[in-house]
């Protein structure tokens with residue numbers, strides 16, 4: 381199957397003399413879920429921004445990232461940011477750690493959602509109004525009509541992240557990047573957001589890049605895991621294999637650390653366990 385996304389030596393430089401990300405090589409099938417894991421500062425977010433064509437000088441992308449769009453392949457690194465407006469949202473979209481990063485504090489939620497629906501899906505009038513409410517209902521927000529009329533300071537943190545997800549999904553992208561989408565949220569709403577993301581990704585057959593420093597969470601979501609450290613891609617492999625037989629010492633440390641945490645957590649918390657069981661056992665235990 382033709383990959384939806386292929387990177388070759390995708391990296392990030394700071395000006396002319398410093399390299400922050402040394403080169404990521406990965407190719408993703410439609411519907412594949414890739415986890416990107418690594419300690420703070422390892423280059424996960426910069427890699428995501430490079431893929432989205434959102435790096436701003438003095439950050440400069442290098443290498444290549446090819447995204448399959450309805451109009452054919454687009455090479456993101458070589459394309460000026462403003463020319464990627466048709467690709468961003470429509471083909472590749474993102475949810476970030478902090479929902480406020482993608483939401484406008486001065487615009488009602490409904491109006492923010494109406495924008496991508498009108499621009500990318502051509503909805504107008506009653507269809508547009510319906511589309512906004514459906515998008516809010518899809519991410520399981522209660523009272524879509526009220527939420528649509530609200531400003532974001534009038535809704536909770538978990539609700540804001542649901543709105544940010546609705547916004548990211550509005551144009552029906554093929555690829556979704558979720559960069560630590562639950563880190564800034566209260567633990568009580570984290571599981572709900574993860575569930576929502578997983579369901580939307582499965583239902584829409586989207587390709588997912590899920591960025592996190594939490595290996596147990598990543599291993600529940602991802603088919604393959606890419607490990608980064610100090611701006612380098614250390615290891616890339618199928619999730620079960622990577623957990624069972626890490627090829628790199630650093631990956632082994634991450635796995636050992638998460639196992640220690642896993643043992644420490646009470647068995648009653650299924651969301652934190654199960655990450656190290658084979659896929660079949662995981663399905664049954666849900």
Ligand SMILES: Nc1ncnc2c1ncn2[C@@H]1O[C@H](COP(=O)(O)OP(=O)(O)OP(=O)(O)O)[C@@H](O)[C@H]1O
Pocket residue numbers: 394400418419420421422423424425426427439593
């Ligand atoms: N605008 C910038 N200017 C200079 N250095 C930067 C800039 N943005 C990021 N960096 C540096 O690049 C490295 C990678 O940053 P990045 O944000 O990709 O890390 P990360 O893996 O996402 O970390 P975290 O888990 O904390 O989010 C870090 O050392 C960071 O300090």
Ligand SMILES: [Mg+2]
Pocket residue numbers: 424425426559
């Ligand atoms: Mg980051």
